[in-house]
Amino acid sequence: MSExxxxxxxALTGDADREAKLKAAAEARAARAAAKxxxxxxxxxxAPEEPKPPSPRQPELDEIVSLLKREVHEDAVLEAYxxxxxxxxxxxxxxxxxxxxxxxLLKKHERLGFDYLxxxxxxxxxxxxxxxxxxxxxxSKRELAVKVRTEREAASVSSATPVWASxxxxxxxxxxxxxxxxxxxxxxxxxxxPDDWVGHPLRKDYEPHDPEV
Amino acid sequence: xxxxxxxxxxxxxxxxxTHGVFRIVVKLDGEVITEATPVMGYLHRGTEKIAENLNFTxxxxxxxxxxxxxxxxxxxxxxxxxxxMMGLEVPLRAEFLRLIVMxxxxxxxxxxxxxxxLLDIGAMSPFLYAFRDxxxxxxxxxxxxxxxxxxxxxxxxxxxxxxPPGWMDKVKEFIPYMENKLQEYDNxxxxxxxxLARIKGIGRYDAQTAVDYGLSGANLxxxxxxxxxxxxxPYSLYSRFEFDVPLGKNGDCYDRYRIRLEEIRxxxxxxxxxxxxxxxxxxxxxxxxxAIRPPAGEVYxxxxxxxxxxxxxxxxxxxxxxxxxxxxxxSFVNLQILPKLLVGETMTNLITILGGIDIVVGEVDC
Amino acid sequence: MPPWLNESLTWGNALILFxxxxxxLLIVLGFVTYAIYFERKVIGWMQLRIGPNRVGxxxxxxxxxxxFKLLIKEDxxxxxxxxxxxxxxxxxxxxPAFSVLAVLPYTQKLYFADLNVGLLxxxxxxxxxxxxxxxxxxxxxxxxxxxxxxxxxxxxxSYEVPLVISVVGVILxxxxxxxxxxxxxxDGGWFWNWNFLPQIVGFVVFIIAAVSELNRTPFDLPxxxxxxxxxxxxxxxxxxxxxxxLSEYVYVYAIAALTTVLFLGGWHAPAPxxxxxxxxxxxxxKFAFIVFFLFWIRATFPRIRVDQLMALGWKVLLPAALLxxxxxxxxxxxxxx
Numbered sequence: 012m013s014e015x016x017x018x019x020x021x022a023l024t025g026d027a028d029r030e031a032k033l034k035a036a037a038e039a040r041a042a043r044a045a046a047k048x049x050x051x052x053x054x055x056x057x058a059p060e061e062p063k064p065p066s067p068r069q070p071e072l073d074e075i076v077s078l079l080k081r082e083v084h085e086d087a088v089l090e091a092y093x094x095x096x097x098x099x100x101x102x103x104x105x106x107x108x109x110x111x112x113x114x115x116l117l118k119k120h121e122r123l124g125f126d127y128l129x130x131x132x133x134x135x136x137x138x139x140x141x142x143x144x145x146x147x148x149x150x151s152k153r154e155l156a157v158k159v160r161t162e163r164e165a166a167s168v169s170s171a172t173p174v175w176a177s178x179x180x181x182x183x184x185x186x187x188x189x190x191x192x193x194x195x196x197x198x199x200x201x202x203x204x205p206d207d208w209v210g211h212p213l214r215k216d217y218e219p220h221d222p223e224v
Numbered sequence: 225x226x227x228x229x230x231x232x233x234x235x236x237x238x239x240x241x242t243h244g245v246f247r248i249v250v251k252l253d254g255e256v257i258t259e260a261t262p263v264m265g266y267l268h269r270g271t272e273k274i275a276e277n278l279n280f281t282x283x284x285x286x287x288x289x290x291x292x293x294x295x296x297x298x299x300x301x302x303x304x305x306x307x308x309m310m311g312l313e314v315p316l317r318a319e320f321l322r323l324i325v326m327x328x329x330x331x332x333x334x335x336x337x338x339x340x341x342l343l344d345i346g347a348m349s350p351f352l353y354a355f356r357d358x359x360x361x362x363x364x365x366x367x368x369x370x371x372x373x374x375x376x377x378x379x380x381x382x383x384x385x386x387x388p389p390g391w392m393d394k395v396k397e398f399i400p401y402m403e404n405k406l407q408e409y410d411n412x413x414x415x416x417x418x419x420l421a422r423i424k425g426i427g428r429y430d431a432q433t434a435v436d437y438g439l440s441g442a443n444l445x446x447x448x449x450x451x452x453x454x455x456x457x458p459y460s461l462y463s464r465f466e467f468d469v470p471l472g473k474n475g476d477c478y479d480r481y482r483i484r485l486e487e488i489r490x491x492x493x494x495x496x497x498x499x500x501x502x503x504x505x506x507x508x509x510x511x512x513x514x515a516i517r518p519p520a521g522e523v524y525x526x527x528x529x530x531x532x533x534x535x536x537x538x539x540x541x542x543x544x545x546x547x548x549x550x551x552x553x554x555s556f557v558n559l560q561i562l563p564k565l566l567v568g569e570t571m572t573n574l575i576t577i578l579g580g581i582d583i584v585v586g587e588v589d590c
Numbered sequence: 591m592p593p594w595l596n597e598s599l600t601w602g603n604a605l606i607l608f609x610x611x612x613x614x615l616l617i618v619l620g621f622v623t624y625a626i627y628f629e630r631k632v633i634g635w636m637q638l639r640i641g642p643n644r645v646g647x648x649x650x651x652x653x654x655x656x657x658f659k660l661l662i663k664e665d666x667x668x669x670x671x672x673x674x675x676x677x678x679x680x681x682x683x684x685x686p687a688f689s690v691l692a693v694l695p696y697t698q699k700l701y702f703a704d705l706n707v708g709l710l711x712x713x714x715x716x717x718x719x720x721x722x723x724x725x726x727x728x729x730x731x732x733x734x735x736x737x738x739x740x741x742x743x744x745x746x747x748s749y750e751v752p753l754v755i756s757v758v759g760v761i762l763x764x765x766x767x768x769x770x771x772x773x774x775x776x777d778g779g780w781f782w783n784w785n786f787l788p789q790i791v792g793f794v795v796f797i798i799a800a801v802s803e804l805n806r807t808p809f810d811l812p813x814x815x816x817x818x819x820x821x822x823x824x825x826x827x828x829x830x831x832x833x834x835x836l837s838e839y840v841y842v843y844a845i846a847a848l849t850t851v852l853f854l855g856g857w858h859a860p861a862p863x864x865x866x867x868x869x870x871x872x873x874x875x876k877f878a879f880i881v882f883f884l885f886w887i888r889a890t891f892p893r894i895r896v897d898q899l900m901a902l903g904w905k906v907l908l909p910a911a912l913l914x915x916x917x918x919x920x921x922x923x924x925x926x927x
Contacts, residue, residue: 129552130552132548135548145524149449176437203265203589346808422893572817575817
């Protein structure tokens with residue numbers, strides 16, 4: 012019995028030790044977490060005080076945005092930011108309804124002069140569609156990305172072809188592969204896929220004929 | 225009374241001079257074109273869709289197959305875009321190798337253009353001369369990466385293979401050889417009266433039209449617009465080298481011809497400097513994370529391919545695969561001006577103008 | 591040959607004539623076979639290639655194999671083609687090509703028909719082949735073929751005229767349309783007595799117009815490969831195509847021989863001390879040079895454009911040929927008479 016008790020006692024003390032250890036560990040963890048939380052909070056507090064230096068191209072963007080707002084409409088720009096990933100590319104999200112007018116301004120205005128449309132991409136974000144126009148001014152070498160958003164059902168963005176002829180086939184391609192309509196386009200037909208093709212392959216919910224391929 | 229009729233002629237997709245499976249439907253009044261409608265898509269492989277299910281390293285071989293005459297620049301635009309997104313540093317030796325193969329590729333690509341253009345005009349021999357010299361470059365590439373056309377040479381963060389021993393010497397030997405040959409070709413062809421009569425003043429447009437249509441490469445510079453991305457928005461190591469951007473002024477096929485030949489000369493000039501400055505040792509791969517996952521966001525990166533501005537627009541959601549990958553293909557954009565240029569031209573000039581634009585259908589259709 | 595031609599036609603004579611014609615046909619076919627081989631070799635060398643070298647020793651049987659291939663190939667006639675004309679066109683192309691050879695003299699003794707109007711006969715008959723090309727282009731019911739045929743018609747009208755007028759000077763000088771007499775009129779011992787120097791303008795016009803008549807580079811517009819795929823013979827295959835090809839090379843033979851006769855002194859040696867060499871050797875040398883010249887041009891020049899072709903024919907060659915006639919006539923009137 013005594014032997015048993017001894018061993019039991021031993022076991023008990025062993026358990027107590029373990030519990031104590033566990034407790035200590037938990038406390039330490041909690042302390043660390045608290046410290047981290049505190050540090051995070053401090054960092055978060057410190058951040059607004061020490062903002063990242065604004066991009067050198069922020070003024071470019073501001074100028075474009077203010078010109079668009081003044082000359083086109085107060086609501087012409089939905090959002091504007093500098094795309095740091097892309098070498099601080101000024102990016103503007105234009106309002107779909109005023110995009111045609113804005114495009115004309117971007118090209119014609121002497122302070123902007125985005126005379127060269129280098130690329131047009133369409134992106135299916137599943138929640139909405141987006142058409143991205145990458146512009147550059149050959150004179151000042153300034154760049155700008157303009158995004159125009161539209162809903163997925165009955166997607167439609169007014170065409171930039173009357174402004175930049177180079178948008179023509181690019182928009183046709185987007186129409187073909189993503190199913191975005193471009194009102195104002197002179198010749199909106201499928202360009203890559205056959206005319207009788209069903210669906211728009213670059214849409215995320217497109218189901219290929221043969222999923223194995 | 226004589227009744228005349230317009231003739232609807234289908235040029236391509238199987239036609240010796242449409243440079244692949246490009247098709248153009250022309251309305252002819254006698255031999256004069258009254259309307260031209262390009263039809264594309266015969267080589268559309270859905271590269272952009274396929275890419276959405278591949279990681280970035282897996283996409284590289286697909287870029288080879290876009291502009292298969294200039295696969296190296298296609299490789300570069302993709303890896304360059306990913307590197308820009310991830311902020312990766314590429315070792316100097318790797319960047320030098322990339323630049324050297326890109327310039328060699330430019331020479332090779334322009335040689336193919338030169339040969340096939342002369343073939344379009346009806347002269348057969350220059351084609352074989354051009355291919356002889358291109359073969360040397362192809363052999364160099366073959367030695368470097370084991371492929372003659374679709375190289376799959378570049379990787380995100382560097383290049384796959386270092387130059388084998390003696391390779392750089394062969395490049396060194398090639399430069400003066402090619403300079404001589406270029407002079408020979410100039411003497412052989414560039415002064416030929418028939419050839420000049422065929423291309424001078426043909427397919428003219430002015431600078432404004434060129435900019436409006438978003439033309440790039442020789443198609444833009446033939447109008448006198450000084451816009452070569454290697455100079456205008458330098459990437460890679462181009463700012464280290466001295467070279468000129470040849471410009472035209474009339475915007476006709478002749479100017480495009482002169483510019484492309486001169487570009488070979490300038491590329492050789494760059495190569496000469498690059499081979500000289502080529503670093504002795506060093507890595508060919510930078511420090512790249514095991515899984516290449518560009519941060520969420522998007523990037524548009526562009527470089528000067530032999531045909532003009534090739535761009536890569538990546539939308540990433542932080543995954544190993546791109547959410548959307550779009551290539552701005554110079555051939556596709558440059559070709560847009562074709563219907564405008566063809567109205568009022570003869571059937572013969574169709575071939576002259578189409579050849580002068582320099583398209584690769586793999587890139588038009590993507 | 592001439593004696594039989596002048597005798598009355600009996601069964602025996604007819605048989606002999608027929609046999610001669612057959613022998614000659616074989617010679618011409620042999621020429622065509624090796625002209626093609628020669629062309630491929632020459633152009634191959636000019637283009638850093640080897641040319642045919644697999645079939646037979648040095649590739650000598652390559653053309654034989656090619657012709658054999660054409661003969662055993664399936665004969666296709668497009669469903670919507672005009673059958674009769676489609677079948678007729680290759681024959682119509684070939685018959686005049688072979689007929690014009692009859693009047694060409696090779697040496698003083700070696701010739702077939704000694705016609706007073708030999709030159710006229712040649713020019714008149716060779717025009718028929720162009721009709722065949724137009725016909726073939728039309729009958730194929732193919733737009734490329736039609737364009738090729740149309741170009742050919744335009745080319746014929748534009749170049750037949752300066753071609754004929756350019757030889758008027760030669761006719762004036764020698765006072766005959768007979769090809770043998772034209773050669774004999776050039777006999778002065780030295781090469782500068784040949785017509786090509788006194789008639790240099792006519793010679794140049796003749797060569798250009800002749801290359802154009804042959805539809806060869808730089809005037810190969812009716813079959814411009816890079817534009818019209820193959821032009822008038824795009825729908826032809828097998829031996830019908832072979833006939834077009836054959837007549838093209840027979841004309842190379844004919845034009846080379848005609849140029850030799852009209853301008854290069856036929857069988858005459860270039861200098862008196864070289865006269866020990868038989869005339870036929872000189873004839874063949876000159877002949878071979880012209881054939882080579884045609885191949886050489888093909889490997890060198892790009893193709894001219896249709897409107898430029900017309901402009902060259904009407905605005906340059908025709909006035910030059912006319913001027914040449916006047917100058918020759920004035921010279922003869924003032925100095926010779």
